[in-house]
Amino acid sequence: MTSGHPAPGIVPPTGRIEVRAVSQRFGDTLALDDVSFTIEPNRITGLLGRTGSGKTTLLSVMAAFRRPESGTVLIDGEPLWENPDLTSQIAFIREGGDTVDTSEKVSEAFRYAAWMRPNWNADYAARLADTFRLPTKQKINKLSRGQRSALGIVLGLAARTPITIFDETYLGLDAPSRYAFIDAVLADYMDEPRTFMLSTHLIEEMAALFESVLILDRGKVLAHRDTEDLLGEGVSITGPADRVDAFTTGMRVIGRRSLGRTASAMVLAALPSGQRREAEAAGLDLAPIALQDLFVHLTGGAPLVSPEPPSTEDRP
Protein backbone atom coordinates (compact mmCIF):
# COMPACT_ATOMS: atom_id res chain seq x y z
CA MET A 1 0.00 0.00 0.00
CA THR A 2 1.25 3.45 -0.83
CA SER A 3 1.78 5.73 2.11
CA GLY A 4 -0.12 8.96 2.02
CA HIS A 5 3.03 10.94 2.74
CA PRO A 6 5.90 10.07 0.52
CA ALA A 7 7.09 13.54 -0.43
CA PRO A 8 10.75 14.19 0.17
CA GLY A 9 12.65 17.27 1.15
CA ILE A 10 10.48 18.68 3.88
CA VAL A 11 12.02 19.29 7.27
CA PRO A 12 9.86 17.79 9.99
CA PRO A 13 8.96 19.93 12.96
CA THR A 14 10.91 19.72 16.20
CA GLY A 15 7.74 19.81 18.20
CA ARG A 16 7.95 23.28 19.76
CA ILE A 17 4.40 24.41 20.44
CA GLU A 18 3.45 28.01 21.06
CA VAL A 19 -0.06 28.80 22.13
CA ARG A 20 -0.72 32.50 21.78
CA ALA A 21 -3.67 34.31 23.35
CA VAL A 22 -6.12 31.52 22.62
CA SER A 23 -9.70 32.03 23.73
CA GLN A 24 -12.71 29.82 23.17
CA ARG A 25 -16.26 30.33 24.33
CA PHE A 26 -19.14 27.85 24.31
CA GLY A 27 -22.33 29.81 24.84
CA ASP A 28 -21.94 31.58 28.15
CA THR A 29 -18.96 29.48 29.19
CA LEU A 30 -15.48 30.79 28.58
CA ALA A 31 -13.61 27.52 28.13
CA LEU A 32 -10.25 29.12 27.36
CA ASP A 33 -9.46 32.64 28.46
CA ASP A 34 -6.52 34.25 26.68
CA VAL A 35 -4.28 31.22 27.14
CA SER A 36 -0.60 31.60 26.22
CA PHE A 37 2.34 29.30 26.84
CA THR A 38 5.15 27.50 25.06
CA ILE A 39 5.94 23.80 25.16
CA GLU A 40 9.59 23.15 24.46
CA PRO A 41 10.29 20.23 22.14
CA ASN A 42 11.06 16.71 23.22
CA ARG A 43 9.63 16.88 26.66
CA ILE A 44 6.82 15.06 28.36
CA THR A 45 4.36 17.61 29.69
CA GLY A 46 1.46 16.81 31.97
CA LEU A 47 -1.69 18.85 31.52
CA LEU A 48 -3.61 18.97 34.75
CA GLY A 49 -6.89 20.60 35.53
CA ARG A 50 -10.15 19.96 37.26
CA THR A 51 -13.14 18.72 35.31
CA GLY A 52 -14.35 21.51 33.03
CA SER A 53 -11.12 23.47 33.31
CA GLY A 54 -10.70 23.51 29.52
CA LYS A 55 -8.10 20.77 29.06
CA THR A 56 -9.77 18.97 26.17
CA THR A 57 -10.63 22.24 24.44
CA LEU A 58 -7.03 23.37 24.76
CA LEU A 59 -5.64 20.10 23.41
CA SER A 60 -8.19 20.15 20.59
CA VAL A 61 -6.97 23.59 19.58
CA MET A 62 -3.34 22.46 19.84
CA ALA A 63 -4.04 19.57 17.48
CA ALA A 64 -6.15 21.62 15.03
CA PHE A 65 -9.21 19.58 15.92
CA ARG A 66 -10.85 22.93 16.57
CA ARG A 67 -10.15 26.44 15.37
CA PRO A 68 -10.04 28.81 18.34
CA GLU A 69 -12.31 31.83 18.42
CA SER A 70 -9.24 33.97 18.83
CA GLY A 71 -5.54 33.43 19.15
CA THR A 72 -3.27 31.05 17.33
CA VAL A 73 -1.15 27.94 17.71
CA LEU A 74 2.32 27.84 16.20
CA ILE A 75 4.50 24.81 15.66
CA ASP A 76 8.14 25.77 15.24
CA GLY A 77 6.93 29.29 14.58
CA GLU A 78 4.52 28.34 11.79
CA PRO A 79 0.74 28.62 12.15
CA LEU A 80 -0.72 25.17 12.59
CA TRP A 81 -4.20 25.71 11.15
CA GLU A 82 -4.66 24.01 7.75
CA ASN A 83 -0.92 23.45 7.43
CA PRO A 84 -0.51 19.87 6.18
CA ASP A 85 3.20 19.77 6.98
CA LEU A 86 2.36 20.38 10.61
CA THR A 87 -1.02 18.74 11.16
CA SER A 88 0.37 15.48 9.79
CA GLN A 89 3.00 15.54 12.51
CA ILE A 90 0.57 15.60 15.42
CA ALA A 91 -1.24 12.62 16.90
CA PHE A 92 -4.00 13.61 19.28
CA ILE A 93 -5.84 10.74 20.89
CA ARG A 94 -9.01 11.44 22.83
CA GLU A 95 -11.12 9.01 24.73
CA GLY A 96 -13.60 7.72 22.18
CA GLY A 97 -12.97 6.86 18.61
CA ASP A 98 -12.53 9.87 16.42
CA THR A 99 -9.37 8.61 14.79
CA VAL A 100 -11.02 5.45 13.50
CA ASP A 101 -14.09 4.21 11.68
CA THR A 102 -15.73 2.37 14.56
CA SER A 103 -17.61 0.04 12.24
CA GLU A 104 -14.31 -1.46 11.07
CA LYS A 105 -12.08 -4.08 12.67
CA VAL A 106 -9.02 -3.13 14.69
CA SER A 107 -6.79 -4.54 11.96
CA GLU A 108 -8.54 -2.25 9.45
CA ALA A 109 -7.86 0.73 11.71
CA PHE A 110 -4.17 -0.21 11.57
CA ARG A 111 -4.35 -0.46 7.78
CA TYR A 112 -5.93 2.98 7.55
CA ALA A 113 -3.35 4.37 9.96
CA ALA A 114 -0.55 2.98 7.81
CA TRP A 115 -1.91 5.05 4.93
CA MET A 116 -2.69 8.18 6.91
CA ARG A 117 0.34 8.37 9.17
CA PRO A 118 3.70 9.11 7.53
CA ASN A 119 5.77 7.45 10.25
CA TRP A 120 3.44 4.55 11.07
CA ASN A 121 5.34 1.61 12.53
CA ALA A 122 3.32 -1.54 11.91
CA ASP A 123 5.65 -3.84 13.88
CA TYR A 124 5.51 -1.57 16.87
CA ALA A 125 1.70 -1.39 16.58
CA ALA A 126 1.52 -5.18 16.55
CA ARG A 127 3.76 -5.41 19.62
CA LEU A 128 1.71 -2.82 21.48
CA ALA A 129 -1.54 -4.56 20.54
CA ASP A 130 -0.09 -7.72 21.98
CA THR A 131 1.00 -5.93 25.16
CA PHE A 132 -2.48 -4.50 25.67
CA ARG A 133 -4.15 -7.75 24.62
CA LEU A 134 -6.05 -5.97 21.89
CA PRO A 135 -8.17 -8.33 19.75
CA THR A 136 -7.21 -7.14 16.28
CA LYS A 137 -9.87 -9.17 14.50
CA GLN A 138 -12.70 -7.62 16.49
CA LYS A 139 -14.83 -4.72 15.33
CA ILE A 140 -14.03 -1.50 17.12
CA ASN A 141 -17.60 -0.82 18.19
CA LYS A 142 -17.61 -4.20 19.94
CA LEU A 143 -14.53 -3.41 22.05
CA SER A 144 -14.83 -2.69 25.74
CA ARG A 145 -14.01 0.78 27.01
CA GLY A 146 -10.60 -0.39 28.15
CA GLN A 147 -9.86 -2.02 24.82
CA ARG A 148 -10.84 1.15 22.99
CA SER A 149 -8.50 3.08 25.26
CA ALA A 150 -5.76 0.60 24.39
CA LEU A 151 -6.52 1.01 20.69
CA GLY A 152 -6.15 4.77 21.04
CA ILE A 153 -2.81 4.31 22.76
CA VAL A 154 -1.55 1.96 20.05
CA LEU A 155 -2.65 4.38 17.32
CA GLY A 156 -1.08 7.30 19.13
CA LEU A 157 2.26 5.69 19.85
CA ALA A 158 2.72 3.75 16.61
CA ALA A 159 1.98 6.90 14.59
CA ARG A 160 5.43 8.07 15.75
CA THR A 161 4.57 11.72 15.30
CA PRO A 162 6.91 14.42 16.60
CA ILE A 163 4.03 15.66 18.74
CA THR A 164 1.91 13.07 20.52
CA ILE A 165 -0.98 14.11 22.71
CA PHE A 166 -3.14 11.87 24.88
CA ASP A 167 -6.26 13.24 26.50
CA GLU A 168 -7.33 10.93 29.30
CA THR A 169 -7.01 8.09 26.83
CA TYR A 170 -6.02 5.70 29.57
CA LEU A 171 -9.06 6.22 31.81
CA GLY A 172 -10.68 3.00 30.71
CA LEU A 173 -7.59 0.90 31.27
CA ASP A 174 -7.15 -1.46 34.19
CA ALA A 175 -4.16 -0.93 36.48
CA PRO A 176 -1.78 -3.38 34.75
CA SER A 177 -2.58 -1.80 31.40
CA ARG A 178 -2.04 1.70 32.78
CA TYR A 179 1.37 0.65 34.03
CA ALA A 180 2.04 -0.90 30.63
CA PHE A 181 1.07 2.42 29.07
CA ILE A 182 3.50 4.34 31.29
CA ASP A 183 6.24 1.85 30.47
CA ALA A 184 5.45 2.08 26.77
CA VAL A 185 5.54 5.87 26.74
CA LEU A 186 8.81 5.95 28.63
CA ALA A 187 10.45 3.28 26.50
CA ASP A 188 9.28 4.92 23.31
CA TYR A 189 10.36 8.34 24.51
CA MET A 190 13.82 7.09 25.38
CA ASP A 191 14.02 5.34 22.03
CA GLU A 192 12.71 8.27 20.01
CA PRO A 193 12.45 11.41 22.11
CA ARG A 194 9.67 13.68 21.02
CA THR A 195 7.06 16.01 22.42
CA PHE A 196 4.45 14.28 24.50
CA MET A 197 1.54 15.95 26.20
CA LEU A 198 -0.67 13.96 28.51
CA SER A 199 -3.75 15.18 30.28
CA THR A 200 -4.86 13.17 33.24
CA HIS A 201 -6.79 13.04 36.45
CA LEU A 202 -4.64 10.12 37.61
CA ILE A 203 -1.97 12.52 38.77
CA GLU A 204 -0.05 10.37 41.19
CA GLU A 205 0.13 7.50 38.76
CA MET A 206 1.34 9.59 35.86
CA ALA A 207 3.42 12.14 37.77
CA ALA A 208 6.66 10.24 37.30
CA LEU A 209 6.36 10.74 33.55
CA PHE A 210 6.09 14.51 33.58
CA GLU A 211 9.13 16.67 32.97
CA SER A 212 6.97 19.74 33.07
CA VAL A 213 3.47 20.42 34.23
CA LEU A 214 0.86 22.81 32.94
CA ILE A 215 -2.06 23.42 35.25
CA LEU A 216 -5.23 24.83 33.77
CA ASP A 217 -8.00 26.24 35.91
CA ARG A 218 -11.21 27.83 34.68
CA GLY A 219 -9.75 28.30 31.25
CA LYS A 220 -6.58 30.03 32.44
CA VAL A 221 -3.03 28.80 32.90
CA LEU A 222 -2.46 28.57 36.62
CA ALA A 223 1.06 27.23 36.48
CA HIS A 224 3.48 26.03 33.84
CA ARG A 225 6.75 24.86 35.31
CA ASP A 226 9.30 22.11 35.27
CA THR A 227 7.96 19.42 37.55
CA GLU A 228 11.09 19.54 39.67
CA ASP A 229 10.84 23.28 40.16
CA LEU A 230 7.15 23.09 40.94
CA LEU A 231 7.61 20.35 43.50
CA GLY A 232 10.61 22.19 44.92
CA GLU A 233 8.27 24.93 46.04
CA GLY A 234 6.93 22.73 48.76
CA VAL A 235 8.01 20.06 51.17
CA SER A 236 6.27 17.33 53.04
CA ILE A 237 7.26 17.05 56.70
CA THR A 238 6.43 13.84 58.51
CA GLY A 239 7.01 12.82 62.09
CA PRO A 240 5.47 12.92 65.54
CA ALA A 241 2.45 15.21 65.38
CA ASP A 242 3.58 17.62 68.09
CA ARG A 243 7.03 18.08 66.55
CA VAL A 244 5.54 18.55 63.08
CA ASP A 245 3.15 21.18 64.46
CA ALA A 246 5.94 22.93 66.29
CA PHE A 247 8.24 22.91 63.29
CA THR A 248 5.63 24.22 60.88
CA THR A 249 4.43 27.04 63.07
CA GLY A 250 4.50 30.21 61.02
CA MET A 251 4.86 28.35 57.75
CA ARG A 252 2.28 28.19 54.97
CA VAL A 253 0.78 24.76 55.53
CA ILE A 254 -1.37 23.73 52.58
CA GLY A 255 -2.31 20.35 53.89
CA ARG A 256 -2.05 18.13 56.89
CA ARG A 257 -2.76 14.48 57.45
CA SER A 258 -2.43 12.48 60.60
CA LEU A 259 -2.50 8.87 61.52
CA GLY A 260 -2.38 8.17 65.21
CA ARG A 261 0.45 10.19 66.63
CA THR A 262 2.15 10.66 63.33
CA ALA A 263 1.39 13.66 61.20
CA SER A 264 2.41 14.81 57.77
CA ALA A 265 2.23 18.48 56.86
CA MET A 266 2.65 19.89 53.41
CA VAL A 267 4.34 23.23 53.49
CA LEU A 268 4.60 25.68 50.66
CA ALA A 269 8.16 26.79 51.19
CA ALA A 270 11.63 25.91 50.02
CA LEU A 271 13.45 25.00 53.19
CA PRO A 272 16.98 26.39 53.50
CA SER A 273 19.66 23.92 54.50
CA GLY A 274 19.70 25.19 58.09
CA GLN A 275 16.05 24.45 58.54
CA ARG A 276 16.49 21.07 56.93
CA ARG A 277 19.19 20.15 59.44
CA GLU A 278 16.94 21.39 62.21
CA ALA A 279 14.11 19.19 60.97
CA GLU A 280 16.33 16.16 60.74
CA ALA A 281 17.63 16.82 64.24
CA ALA A 282 14.02 16.89 65.45
CA GLY A 283 13.47 13.45 63.92
CA LEU A 284 11.30 14.73 61.09
CA ASP A 285 11.37 13.25 57.61
CA LEU A 286 11.44 15.64 54.68
CA ALA A 287 10.17 14.63 51.29
CA PRO A 288 9.08 16.37 48.12
CA ILE A 289 5.48 17.41 48.14
CA ALA A 290 3.16 15.21 46.12
CA LEU A 291 2.14 16.70 42.78
CA GLN A 292 -1.47 15.78 43.40
CA ASP A 293 -1.50 17.59 46.74
CA LEU A 294 0.02 20.65 45.18
CA PHE A 295 -2.50 20.48 42.34
CA VAL A 296 -5.43 20.25 44.75
CA HIS A 297 -4.10 23.21 46.66
CA LEU A 298 -3.47 25.34 43.60
CA THR A 299 -6.85 24.66 42.07
CA GLY A 300 -8.66 25.45 45.30
CA GLY A 301 -9.96 21.97 45.91
CA ALA A 302 -10.97 20.43 49.20
CA PRO A 303 -8.57 21.36 52.01
CA LEU A 304 -5.87 18.77 52.48
CA VAL A 305 -6.61 18.28 56.11
CA SER A 306 -7.42 15.03 57.79
CA PRO A 307 -9.36 15.07 61.07
CA GLU A 308 -7.91 17.43 63.62
CA PRO A 309 -4.76 16.15 65.29
CA PRO A 310 -5.29 14.92 68.82
CA SER A 311 -5.00 17.76 71.30
CA THR A 312 -2.27 17.70 73.90
CA GLU A 313 -4.88 16.91 76.57
CA ASP A 314 -5.72 13.66 74.78
CA ARG A 315 -2.16 12.53 74.70
CA PRO A 316 -1.06 10.01 77.31
Place this chain on the structure above:
Amino acid sequence: MTATTSPIRGDHPATRPPARRWPFPWVIAEGQVVMALLAALGYGLAVACVVVGIARRGTITGSIWEPASNAVPWYAGFIAGYLVFQMVPMLVANGFTRRDAARSVSAVVALLSAVAALVTTLGYLIEYVAFRWQGWPLAIGGDHLFTRHTQVGEILWESLLTMALWSAIGSFIGAALYRWEHAGWLAFVPAGLILSAVGIFITARPPFFNDAIERALPAWGRSLPMATLATLVALAGCGGILWWIVRDMPLRRWR
Protein backbone atom coordinates in the same frame (compact mmCIF):
# COMPACT_ATOMS: atom_id res chain seq x y z
CA MET B 1 14.50 12.46 31.67
CA THR B 2 15.22 15.30 29.30
CA ALA B 3 16.37 14.14 25.91
CA THR B 4 19.98 14.83 25.18
CA THR B 5 19.95 14.26 21.44
CA SER B 6 18.19 16.10 18.72
CA PRO B 7 15.37 13.75 18.37
CA ILE B 8 12.99 14.51 15.63
CA ARG B 9 15.21 15.76 12.88
CA GLY B 10 17.72 13.40 11.37
CA ASP B 11 17.91 9.92 9.95
CA HIS B 12 15.94 8.24 12.63
CA PRO B 13 13.31 5.91 11.15
CA ALA B 14 10.60 7.81 12.97
CA THR B 15 11.69 11.08 11.53
CA ARG B 16 11.08 10.65 7.86
CA PRO B 17 10.03 13.95 6.38
CA PRO B 18 6.37 14.71 6.33
CA ALA B 19 4.68 14.77 2.99
CA ARG B 20 2.52 17.06 1.00
CA ARG B 21 1.35 14.75 -1.76
CA TRP B 22 -1.96 13.01 -1.19
CA PRO B 23 -2.46 10.12 -3.60
CA PHE B 24 -5.91 8.83 -4.39
CA PRO B 25 -7.26 7.27 -1.18
CA TRP B 26 -7.56 3.70 -2.42
CA VAL B 27 -7.54 2.51 1.16
CA ILE B 28 -10.99 4.05 1.57
CA ALA B 29 -12.19 3.55 -1.99
CA GLU B 30 -11.53 -0.14 -2.50
CA GLY B 31 -13.86 -1.29 0.26
CA GLN B 32 -16.59 1.11 -0.84
CA VAL B 33 -16.38 0.01 -4.47
CA VAL B 34 -16.63 -3.64 -3.49
CA MET B 35 -19.60 -2.84 -1.25
CA ALA B 36 -21.28 -0.88 -4.03
CA LEU B 37 -20.82 -3.71 -6.54
CA LEU B 38 -22.19 -6.27 -4.09
CA ALA B 39 -25.16 -4.02 -3.36
CA ALA B 40 -25.73 -3.59 -7.10
CA LEU B 41 -25.60 -7.34 -7.63
CA GLY B 42 -28.08 -7.95 -4.83
CA TYR B 43 -30.39 -5.22 -6.04
CA GLY B 44 -30.16 -6.42 -9.63
CA LEU B 45 -31.15 -9.93 -8.56
CA ALA B 46 -34.07 -8.52 -6.58
CA VAL B 47 -35.26 -6.56 -9.61
CA ALA B 48 -34.90 -9.66 -11.77
CA CYS B 49 -37.12 -11.56 -9.34
CA VAL B 50 -39.71 -8.78 -9.58
CA VAL B 51 -39.58 -8.94 -13.39
CA VAL B 52 -40.09 -12.71 -13.33
CA GLY B 53 -42.94 -12.29 -10.84
CA ILE B 54 -44.69 -9.71 -12.99
CA ALA B 55 -44.19 -11.83 -16.11
CA ARG B 56 -45.76 -14.87 -14.45
CA ARG B 57 -48.71 -13.17 -12.79
CA GLY B 58 -49.38 -10.25 -15.12
CA THR B 59 -48.11 -8.42 -18.16
CA ILE B 60 -44.92 -6.52 -18.64
CA THR B 61 -45.71 -3.26 -20.37
CA GLY B 62 -42.29 -1.61 -20.43
CA SER B 63 -38.98 -1.14 -18.69
CA ILE B 64 -38.87 -2.30 -15.08
CA TRP B 65 -35.31 -1.07 -14.60
CA GLU B 66 -36.36 2.52 -15.32
CA PRO B 67 -38.38 2.91 -12.09
CA ALA B 68 -36.12 0.48 -10.24
CA SER B 69 -32.99 2.48 -11.07
CA ASN B 70 -34.41 5.48 -9.17
CA ALA B 71 -33.02 3.81 -6.05
CA VAL B 72 -29.44 4.09 -7.30
CA PRO B 73 -29.03 7.88 -6.83
CA TRP B 74 -30.49 7.50 -3.33
CA TYR B 75 -27.77 4.93 -2.60
CA ALA B 76 -25.10 7.18 -4.09
CA GLY B 77 -26.31 10.14 -2.04
CA PHE B 78 -26.51 8.13 1.15
CA ILE B 79 -23.04 6.65 0.77
CA ALA B 80 -21.60 10.06 -0.06
CA GLY B 81 -23.18 11.47 3.10
CA TYR B 82 -21.88 8.56 5.15
CA LEU B 83 -18.37 8.94 3.77
CA VAL B 84 -18.22 12.65 4.49
CA PHE B 85 -19.77 12.19 7.93
CA GLN B 86 -17.37 9.40 8.87
CA MET B 87 -14.21 9.84 6.85
CA VAL B 88 -13.58 13.58 6.77
CA PRO B 89 -13.36 13.79 10.59
CA MET B 90 -11.30 10.61 10.68
CA LEU B 91 -8.80 11.98 8.18
CA VAL B 92 -8.61 15.31 10.02
CA ALA B 93 -8.06 13.45 13.28
CA ASN B 94 -5.17 11.66 11.58
CA GLY B 95 -3.33 14.73 10.47
CA PHE B 96 -5.05 15.72 7.22
CA THR B 97 -6.06 19.32 6.81
CA ARG B 98 -9.76 19.87 6.24
CA ARG B 99 -9.02 20.80 2.65
CA ASP B 100 -7.11 17.58 1.97
CA ALA B 101 -9.66 15.48 3.84
CA ALA B 102 -12.56 16.96 1.87
CA ARG B 103 -10.62 16.52 -1.36
CA SER B 104 -9.74 12.89 -0.61
CA VAL B 105 -13.28 11.93 0.34
CA SER B 106 -14.72 13.83 -2.63
CA ALA B 107 -12.45 11.81 -4.89
CA VAL B 108 -13.87 8.59 -3.47
CA VAL B 109 -17.40 9.94 -3.80
CA ALA B 110 -16.74 10.83 -7.44
CA LEU B 111 -15.47 7.32 -8.11
CA LEU B 112 -18.55 5.80 -6.50
CA SER B 113 -20.76 8.10 -8.57
CA ALA B 114 -19.11 6.76 -11.70
CA VAL B 115 -19.61 3.19 -10.49
CA ALA B 116 -23.28 3.92 -9.78
CA ALA B 117 -23.70 5.43 -13.25
CA LEU B 118 -22.08 2.39 -14.85
CA VAL B 119 -24.34 0.07 -12.84
CA THR B 120 -27.41 2.03 -13.94
CA THR B 121 -26.34 1.87 -17.58
CA LEU B 122 -25.47 -1.80 -17.32
CA GLY B 123 -28.94 -2.41 -15.90
CA TYR B 124 -30.53 -0.93 -19.00
CA LEU B 125 -28.29 -3.05 -21.25
CA ILE B 126 -29.09 -6.27 -19.39
CA GLU B 127 -32.79 -5.40 -19.49
CA TYR B 128 -32.53 -4.74 -23.23
CA VAL B 129 -31.00 -8.15 -23.90
CA ALA B 130 -33.39 -10.01 -21.58
CA PHE B 131 -36.56 -8.24 -22.78
CA ARG B 132 -35.67 -8.73 -26.43
CA TRP B 133 -34.98 -12.40 -25.76
CA GLN B 134 -38.39 -12.76 -24.12
CA GLY B 135 -40.15 -10.49 -26.60
CA TRP B 136 -41.33 -8.05 -23.92
CA PRO B 137 -41.92 -4.36 -24.74
CA LEU B 138 -38.96 -2.05 -24.11
CA ALA B 139 -40.82 1.22 -23.58
CA ILE B 140 -39.05 3.59 -21.20
CA GLY B 141 -41.38 5.57 -18.98
CA GLY B 142 -40.45 8.61 -16.94
CA ASP B 143 -38.69 11.73 -18.17
CA HIS B 144 -35.19 11.28 -19.40
CA LEU B 145 -32.68 12.60 -21.83
CA PHE B 146 -32.93 9.27 -23.68
CA THR B 147 -35.85 7.33 -25.06
CA ARG B 148 -34.38 3.96 -26.01
CA HIS B 149 -32.25 1.32 -24.29
CA THR B 150 -29.75 1.47 -27.13
CA GLN B 151 -28.83 5.11 -26.45
CA VAL B 152 -25.99 3.95 -24.23
CA GLY B 153 -24.06 7.21 -24.36
CA GLU B 154 -27.06 9.27 -23.33
CA ILE B 155 -28.01 6.83 -20.59
CA LEU B 156 -24.49 6.82 -19.21
CA TRP B 157 -24.19 10.60 -19.38
CA GLU B 158 -27.54 11.26 -17.70
CA SER B 159 -26.66 8.69 -15.04
CA LEU B 160 -23.30 10.32 -14.44
CA LEU B 161 -24.91 13.72 -14.02
CA THR B 162 -27.59 12.34 -11.74
CA MET B 163 -25.20 10.35 -9.53
CA ALA B 164 -22.73 13.20 -9.30
CA LEU B 165 -25.48 15.59 -8.27
CA TRP B 166 -27.03 13.30 -5.67
CA SER B 167 -23.60 12.43 -4.31
CA ALA B 168 -22.63 16.07 -4.02
CA ILE B 169 -25.88 16.82 -2.22
CA GLY B 170 -25.41 13.81 0.04
CA SER B 171 -21.90 15.07 0.81
CA PHE B 172 -22.95 18.42 2.18
CA ILE B 173 -25.88 16.89 4.04
CA GLY B 174 -23.42 14.46 5.69
CA ALA B 175 -21.13 17.34 6.60
CA ALA B 176 -24.04 19.37 7.98
CA LEU B 177 -25.26 16.45 10.09
CA TYR B 178 -21.77 15.96 11.50
CA ARG B 179 -21.27 19.61 12.26
CA TRP B 180 -24.68 20.61 13.54
CA GLU B 181 -26.19 17.23 14.46
CA HIS B 182 -30.01 17.55 14.43
CA ALA B 183 -29.93 21.07 13.03
CA GLY B 184 -27.99 19.59 10.13
CA TRP B 185 -31.24 18.19 8.74
CA LEU B 186 -31.95 21.74 7.59
CA ALA B 187 -29.45 21.01 4.82
CA PHE B 188 -32.30 19.17 3.12
CA VAL B 189 -33.79 22.55 2.25
CA PRO B 190 -30.99 23.66 -0.09
CA ALA B 191 -30.69 20.03 -1.20
CA GLY B 192 -34.32 20.02 -2.32
CA LEU B 193 -33.94 23.34 -4.08
CA ILE B 194 -30.85 22.23 -5.98
CA LEU B 195 -32.37 18.89 -6.97
CA SER B 196 -35.50 20.65 -8.16
CA ALA B 197 -33.61 23.21 -10.16
CA VAL B 198 -31.35 20.74 -11.91
CA GLY B 199 -34.10 18.14 -12.19
CA ILE B 200 -35.86 20.46 -14.62
CA PHE B 201 -32.97 20.13 -17.03
CA ILE B 202 -32.36 16.42 -16.58
CA THR B 203 -35.81 14.88 -16.34
CA ALA B 204 -37.85 17.87 -17.52
CA ARG B 205 -39.85 17.36 -14.35
CA PRO B 206 -38.77 18.95 -11.11
CA PRO B 207 -39.30 16.53 -8.26
CA PHE B 208 -40.80 18.95 -5.78
CA PHE B 209 -42.65 21.58 -7.83
CA ASN B 210 -45.64 21.59 -10.11
CA ASP B 211 -45.79 21.66 -13.83
CA ALA B 212 -45.72 25.45 -14.02
CA ILE B 213 -41.94 25.51 -13.80
CA GLU B 214 -41.68 22.69 -16.26
CA ARG B 215 -43.82 24.56 -18.79
CA ALA B 216 -41.77 27.70 -18.31
CA LEU B 217 -38.65 25.99 -19.58
CA PRO B 218 -38.12 26.26 -23.31
CA ALA B 219 -37.65 23.07 -25.25
CA TRP B 220 -33.96 23.72 -25.84
CA GLY B 221 -33.44 23.69 -22.10
CA ARG B 222 -34.08 19.97 -21.98
CA SER B 223 -30.94 18.75 -23.62
CA LEU B 224 -27.75 17.02 -22.63
CA PRO B 225 -25.63 20.18 -22.92
CA MET B 226 -28.06 22.19 -20.80
CA ALA B 227 -28.38 19.37 -18.27
CA THR B 228 -24.58 19.14 -18.14
CA LEU B 229 -24.20 22.86 -17.66
CA ALA B 230 -26.88 22.97 -14.97
CA THR B 231 -25.32 20.01 -13.17
CA LEU B 232 -21.83 21.53 -13.28
CA VAL B 233 -23.16 24.76 -11.82
CA ALA B 234 -24.99 22.78 -9.15
CA LEU B 235 -21.89 20.71 -8.39
CA ALA B 236 -19.89 23.89 -7.93
CA GLY B 237 -22.59 25.15 -5.58
CA CYS B 238 -22.62 21.89 -3.62
CA GLY B 239 -18.83 21.97 -3.39
CA GLY B 240 -19.04 25.51 -2.08
CA ILE B 241 -21.59 24.53 0.55
CA LEU B 242 -19.48 21.50 1.55
CA TRP B 243 -16.35 23.60 1.95
CA TRP B 244 -18.27 26.29 3.84
CA ILE B 245 -19.36 23.63 6.34
CA VAL B 246 -16.07 21.76 6.56
CA ARG B 247 -13.47 24.54 6.44
CA ASP B 248 -13.48 25.19 10.19
CA MET B 249 -15.56 22.26 11.37
CA PRO B 250 -14.57 21.20 14.88
CA LEU B 251 -14.17 17.50 15.50
CA ARG B 252 -16.85 16.12 17.74
CA ARG B 253 -15.98 14.18 20.83
CA TRP B 254 -17.61 10.76 20.81
CA ARG B 255 -18.44 9.11 24.12
